[in-house]
Amino acid sequence: MMQTPGLVFLPLVFTALLLAQSAEEAGSRPSLENLAAAIQTELASHGDRVLGNGLYGWSTRLNKIEDCRAELSVRVTSNTGDPSVRNETVGFSLAAIDASTVELQKNRLELPCARKDKCIATTTTCTTTSKGIMVDCGTQGQSRSGTFSLEFDGDVAAATRLQQAFLQAIDLCRAPASVTF
Secondary structure, three states: OOHHHHHHHHHHHHHHHHHHHHHHHHHHOOOHHHHHHHHHHHHHHHOEEEEOOOOEEEEEEEEEEEOOEEEEEEEEEEOOOOOEEEEEEEEEEHHHEOHHHOEEOOOEEEEEEHHHOOOEEEEEEEEEEEOOEEEEOOOOEEEEEOEEEEEOOOOHHHHHHHHHHHHHHHHHHHOOOOOOO
């Protein structure tokens, strides 16, 4: 008769150990909020790039990451001819990015969609200044593409940190949700 309480108690101990191990593993991975903060910090410090003595310039910022959807803003300035400013809002699901082909180039991070899908949505507005008057370049444009080239200033260490933060966020968003009973 003494073995019956032991048989009931033993599964409870194993369950507690498994739950403790799961909580430990989950605690060692950064949260999506922490990764978003890291990406924001890197882009605030290194998300600007200027070419040709100010002829062209890019400024990329992370607006938000919510529910595994990232939204970035890109401001492209051109001072050739009449100065123009193009503002883009870029959105995509982090789970739709193919982590195995995320590639760090010289001054950009390539974020390609999985299965060659067109998972990157971009909304563009543009203004130009002609004879001191600012006018719209045209109508607002929307497009979808299979990759996003994230421009940065070329700092290799910052680019590596940015790449790692994106890869961890992609991995976190692709991981199956845990179920508790």
